[in-house]
Amino acid sequence: MSLIRLEPRGQASKAMVYATPLLAVALTLLSGFILFLLLGFDPVKALHAFFIDPVSSKRGIGELIVKATPLVLCAVGLAIGFRANVWNIGAEGQLTMGAIAGGGLALAFYGEGGWWLLPLMVIGGAAGGMAWAAIPAYLRIRFNASEILTSLMLTYVALLALNYLVHGPYRDPDGFAFPESRLFEADAVMPILWSGTRVHLGTAFALFAVAAGWVLIARTFIGFQIKVIGLTPAAAGYAGFDQKRIIWLSLLLSGGLAGIAGMGEIAGPIGQITPSVSPGYGFTAIIVAFLGRLHPVGILLAALLMALSFIGGEAAQIAMGLPKAITGVFQGMLLFFLLACDVLIRYRVRIGARRAVA
Amino acid sequence: MNRRTMGKTLLGLAGAAAIALSVGTAAAQDKLKVGFVYVGPISDHGYSYQHDQGRLAVEKQLGDKVTTTYVENVPEGADAERVIEQLAASGHKLIFTTSFGFMNPTLKVAQRYPDVKFEHATGYKRAANVATYSARFYEGRTVIGAIVGKMTKSNVIGYIGSFPIPEVVSGINAFTIALREQNPKAEVRVVWVNSWYDPGKEAEAAKALIDQGADVIVQHTDSPAPVQTAQERGLWSVGQSSDMTRFGPKSHLTAIVDDWNGYYVDRVKAVLDGTWKSVDTWGGFKDKMLFLAPYNPAIPADVVALADTIKADIMSGKRHSFQGPVKDQSGKVVIPEGKTATDEQILKMDWYVEGVQGKVPK
Numbered sequence: 001m002s003l004i005r006l007e008p009r010g011q012a013s014k015a016m017v018y019a020t021p022l023l024a025v026a027l028t029l030l031s032g033f034i035l036f037l038l039l040g041f042d043p044v045k046a047l048h049a050f051f052i053d054p055v056s057s058k059r060g061i062g063e064l065i066v067k068a069t070p071l072v073l074c075a076v077g078l079a080i081g082f083r084a085n086v087w088n089i090g091a092e093g094q095l096t097m098g099a100i101a102g103g104g105l106a107l108a109f110y111g112e113g114g115w116w117l118l119p120l121m122v123i124g125g126a127a128g129g130m131a132w133a134a135i136p137a138y139l140r141i142r143f144n145a146s147e148i149l150t151s152l153m154l155t156y157v158a159l160l161a162l163n164y165l166v167h168g169p170y171r172d173p174d175g176f177a178f179p180e181s182r183l184f185e186a187d188a189v190m191p192i193l194w195s196g197t198r199v200h201l202g203t204a205f206a207l208f209a210v211a212a213g214w215v216l217i218a219r220t221f222i223g224f225q226i227k228v229i230g231l232t233p234a235a236a237g238y239a240g241f242d243q244k245r246i247i248w249l250s251l252l253l254s255g256g257l258a259g260i261a262g263m264g265e266i267a268g269p270i271g272q273i274t275p276s277v278s279p280g281y282g283f284t285a286i287i288v289a290f291l292g293r294l295h296p297v298g299i300l301l302a303a304l305l306m307a308l309s310f311i312g313g314e315a316a317q318i319a320m321g322l323p324k325a326i327t328g329v330f331q332g333m334l335l336f337f338l339l340a341c342d343v344l345i346r347y348r349v350r351i352g353a354r355r356a357v358a
Numbered sequence: 359m360n361r362r363t364m365g366k367t368l369l370g371l372a373g374a375a376a377i378a379l380s381v382g383t384a385a386a387q388d389k390l391k392v393g394f395v396y397v398g399p400i401s402d403h404g405y406s407y408q409h410d411q412g413r414l415a416v417e418k419q420l421g422d423k424v425t426t427t428y429v430e431n432v433p434e435g436a437d438a439e440r441v442i443e444q445l446a447a448s449g450h451k452l453i454f455t456t457s458f459g460f461m462n463p464t465l466k467v468a469q470r471y472p473d474v475k476f477e478h479a480t481g482y483k484r485a486a487n488v489a490t491y492s493a494r495f496y497e498g499r500t501v502i503g504a505i506v507g508k509m510t511k512s513n514v515i516g517y518i519g520s521f522p523i524p525e526v527v528s529g530i531n532a533f534t535i536a537l538r539e540q541n542p543k544a545e546v547r548v549v550w551v552n553s554w555y556d557p558g559k560e561a562e563a564a565k566a567l568i569d570q571g572a573d574v575i576v577q578h579t580d581s582p583a584p585v586q587t588a589q590e591r592g593l594w595s596v597g598q599s600s601d602m603t604r605f606g607p608k609s610h611l612t613a614i615v616d617d618w619n620g621y622y623v624d625r626v627k628a629v630l631d632g633t634w635k636s637v638d639t640w641g642g643f644k645d646k647m648l649f650l651a652p653y654n655p656a657i658p659a660d661v662v663a664l665a666d667t668i669k670a671d672i673m674s675g676k677r678h679s680f681q682g683p684v685k686d687q688s689g690k691v692v693i694p695e696g697k698t699a700t701d702e703q704i705l706k707m708d709w710y711v712e713g714v715q716g717k718v719p720k
Contacts, residue, residue, distance in 0.1 A: 059447065063440050163552055167522060167719050176482050177524050177708040178458060198439070269436035271466075274459060275521070275552075279433040314441055317429045318448060324399065324431045 006347040016345045017293065023344075024337035025305070031333050041320060049319040050312040050330075060311070062197025066269055067307035070095065070278065072206040072300055073261035074285030076213040077254030079294040083217065084226040085233065086250045090136065090151030091258040092282025093158035094129040098259025099266045100162055101128025103181065103273040106188035106266075107170060113187030121188060121263055122205075129259020130252045132158060137251040141244050147251065155282070166275050181273035190268040202264030209257055213296035222249065258282060287331075291338060309334070390452065392416060392626055393445035394428040395438070397457035398555045404580025404599040405554060405616065406430060409456045409479075411600075412618030416626050423630055434459025439466055446471040452629045454622070455479065457554075458523070464488060475634055477625060480525060482705070484636050491621060494642035495525060496532035496704065497672050498614030500679040501650060501665050502596050503536030505611055506544075506574050508661045509594055513544045516567025518577040518584055520554045522719045526578045528707040530714060532679040533576065536668070538713045546714045547572060557583035564588060574611075585610055601651035613651040620646050640701070644673045680704065685712045 029047065036043035054060045074091040081088045088094075102125030109117055135154060139145040163179075172182040190200035217223040229236040229246055236243065261281065266273050288306050292298030313327025394413050398406035413426050427450065432441050438460050445453050446467055454477045455464045461481035468476045468488045476488040484490055506515060515537065519526050534546050547570060549563040556579070564575050564587035574594040577584040582605035588595035589606030597603070597613025621639065628634040641647035650669070653662055671677035680699035683691050686709050693699050699707075708718055 057447075059443070066436070066440075160552075164719070176706050177527075178482075179521060179523060180459075180462075183462065265436055269439060272462065274435060276433060276435050276459070279435055279437060310437075311440070314429055314432075314437075314444060318393075318427050318441075318444055321427070324429075 003351060005350050006343065007350050009346055009348055012345050013348075020341035020344055021291065021293070021298075021302075021338060024334060024341050027337040027341070028330065028334045031337075032330060035326075035329070041322065046316060046320060046322060049316045049322075050326075051308060053319060054308065054311045054315040059197055062194060062199045063311055064304060064307050065194075065203055066198045066200070067311060068300075068303040069200075069203045069206045069268075070261035070265055070281040071285050071288050071303035071306055073202070073209055073264070074254070074258045074282055075288040075292065075299045075303060076206075076209045076296050077250075077257035078285055079289040079292070079296070079299060080213060080217065080226060081250035081254050082289060083230045083294055084246050084250050085230050086140075086247055087146075087148045088133065088136070088151050088251055088254045089148050089286065090133070090153075090155045090282070091254060091285050092278060092280060093151070093155030094132045094255040094258035095262035095265075095278055095282045096155070096158040096162050097132040098125035098129040098262035099273065099277045100158070100165060100262075101125055101131075101259070102263030103184075103266045104165075104170070106184045107181055107273070109188075110182065110185060113185055115187070117187045118190070118267070121267060122260060125259045125263025126256040127259070129255040129257070129262065131255075132259070133251040133255020134248075137248050140247055140251075147247075151251075162273075162277065163275055166273055170273050172272075179275050183272045184267060188267060189271060190264060198269050200264065200268040202261070202268050205260055205264065207300075210296040210300050213299075217296070222246075226250070258285075287335060291335070305334075306331070390424045390626070390630060391448075391450040392424050392426045393450035393453040394426065395432050395441055395445070395453070395455045395457075395460060396428060396430045397432060397434060397459065398580060399430050400428070402555050402580045403582050403602065403605070406456070406580070408600045408616040409454070409618055412622040415619035416622050419623050420626055420630070424626055432460075439463035442467045442476075443470070446474045451475065452626060452634075453477070475629055484638060486636055489625075489634075489636045489638070491639040491641075492525075493616055493647035494640060495614060495616075495648060496528045496679050497642040498648050498650060499529045499533040500536045500672065500677075501669050502576065502612060502614065503533040504540050504668050505653075505657065505661055505665050506533075506576065506594070506596065507537040507540030508664070509611065509657070510541065510544055510574050512571050512573040513541065514571040514573065515544060515546045516564065516570070516572030516575045517546050517548045518560055518563045518567070518575065518579055519548050519550045520579045521552060522550060522708070524705055524707045527710070527718060528680075528704045529578055531684075531707065531711045534711050534713045535680070535684065540664075544713070548714065548716055550719060551579060553579070555580045557581040560584050561587045568593060582606070597651060603651060603654075608654075608656075610651075611654050611657060615649050615651050617647055617649055642672070643669060686710065687712055687714065687717075 033043045036046040055064055078088055078091055102121040105121045105124045136147040136150040139150050140147045166179040170181045172180055190202055193199050225241045226246055229243060262277055265277055288299055288302045292302035309330050316322040396406040396409060400406050400410040413428055417426050429441050432438055442463055452475045456479045458480045461478055461483055464476050464478045465483055468485055472487055478490050480492045481490050517530060537544050547567060549567055551559040551563050560579050560581050561583040564584040568591055575584050575588045576596045577598045580599055582602045585595045585597055585602045585606040589609035594611050595609045596611050599616050601615055602613050603610045678698035680693055682693040682697045683695045684693040686692050710718055
């Protein structure tokens with residue numbers, strides 16, 4: 001009989017739900033330490049370059065926030081759907097559609113903008129994302145088609161649509177036929193919230209989404225329905241909850257938020273429409289949602305952690321010549337440890353032989 | 359190990375790190391720091407790899423006066439500006455941003471760091487502290503067009519494009535003109551993969567083109583996957599950006615190799631001497647910014663001689679890749695007899711010449 005064994009808990013441990021992410025981060029850092037040691041880098045210096053240096057300046061903190069903003073916006077929406085067993089995997093596509101719609105408005109009114117242009121672009125961005133998420137919602141309800149597949153496939157359609165547009169109608173007429181739109185005029189650019197950094201209005205939207213997401217889940221009847229449908233669909237059926245309405249709601253909500261995220265990228269740090277609007281924020285947001293335990297505040301923290309791992313990877317490359325692949329290794333380890341530690345929520349570790357049962 | 363000794367060990371390590379850090383900065387102060395931003399991984403064996411060779415050449419020749427830093431795999435979006443700024447903020451005084459999508463981010467950062475010099479590859483916007491540079495890749499395409507024209511049997515050439523930008527479209531045209539000069543029956547089929555580096559898609563594109571009857575695969579993407587695919591099928595291929603012979607020794611006719619070594623060394627020297635100026639450099643064979651990888655030994659001697667003559671004529675100015683009359687797909691003469699394309703016409707090229715199948719995506 002082994003000395004260490006896992007014993008099922010009668011009830012999931014509340015404390016462990018909050019402790020395991022911290023444990024996972026600690027284990028990741030420890031493994032990182034060993035990894036750097038084996039690779040021949042000074043581990044303390046490497047971890048410092050990776051996790052401390054990037055956020056030890058105002059600009060660095062600003063960059064962290066800029067990077068986390070689209071992740072939070074996408075993940076908050078996705079988490080609400082995930083709680084209701086609605087698996088929107090296509091946030092990347094909805095984000096792209098938001099950029100296409102919002103950016104299209106910026107180009108359509110180029111040279112004749114005013115104070116109204118940016119609010120219009122925000123609405124357009126949200127509408128673009130919602131429209132793209134409405135397709136999987138309709139297909140799910142009408143034909144019971146898996147939204148996992150349809151939303152994922154529509155992502156590629158959206159990316160190709162963006163490609164078509166930047167090579168054609170959106171292309172800068174003075175741009176030597178390069179696939180980029182012109183730079184947006186001042187009326188179509190997100191105001192900077194924190195001078196000296198790139199932190200823009202989108203961050204305020206992200207924080208609002210966190211607060212609203214929390215209120216929706218914790219304090220409203222719809223939130224209650226979402227939770228019940230997710231946990232026990234049969235019970236929700238008996239209670240007479242309208243499952244279709246929840247599918248529509250969660251897909252439109254997550255699509256709209258992803259659309260705003262995409263619009264915020266092109267009207268914020270990018271300032272024009274380019275063939276690559278997002279380096280995969282919509283997909284990373286799925287990880288962020290689970291890392292944050294599908295809880296809006298948890299998502300905020302998880303997005304900051306994820307953003308730090310991206311930015312830290314670059315900083316470590318610049319400061320110490322660490323290979324780019326290290327970023328991926330860190331993210332992989334973090335997820336692995338998080339999933340592995342989850343076992344502690346339902347099981348407790350017992351050391352020593354099991355007492356003989358009389 | 360009990361808790362106290364572990365604490366001590368950690369403190370000791372931290373102390374050692376602090377010393378290492380201070381030593382590092384003291385040594386770096388006297389040297390010029392040069393940064394490089396790559397769009398792909400340096401292991402792409404193509405475009406980014408070749409830029410990194412240039413960086414290594416700088417290290418080798420000027421290593422006592424400069425230190426170099428690179429960041430690979432930088433996405434052409436909101437992240438590029440941060441990486442470039444990070445380099446500028448950490449004391450790099452000369453920064454090479456090596457992909458078109460870095461153009462506007464480079465200019466934005468350059469505005470905030472007027473004492474830092476920037477060099478942007480393949481773009482068209484300059485500033486007092488931003489220079490641009492590129493190579494006349496199309497000159498190489500003229501030579502390989504002639505070689506392929508002599509080597510093809512099926513008269514169908516498969517051409518894998520990255521993005522339909524002028525650099526790639528002018529390459530297709532230069533290739534096709536030279537191809538059909540040798541072999542008027544040959545035609546070119548283009549597949550766009552919408553990526554500079556995607557071995558999976560590039561291999562798929564190569565297979566699709568081969569299935570359509572192509573017996574030579576030409577690529578304007580950066581991975582060796584098309585060369586490998588052609589080798590598997592026993593067909594010819596032409597590599598891109600770097601010598602890809604080792605990925606398909608039987609298939610690889612030659613490759614157009616980018617050579618940034620000389621340019622990078624010159625520009626770093628200019629910063630060291632204080633003679634750096636914001637200029638636009640667009641060099642070809644003559645300026646040694648590109649060359650052809652060693653010819654496959656299976657190419658007949660007369661074809662090698664033909665290729666060498668064309669190359670020599672381009673270098674001497676006797677021949678131009680776009681020498682009139684050049685007709686577009688509809689048969690309309692775009693560049694009249696006796697004229698050659700202007701640089702602006704090449705830089706804005708968004709139409710195909712006669713002999714290319716399909717349309718430029720718009």
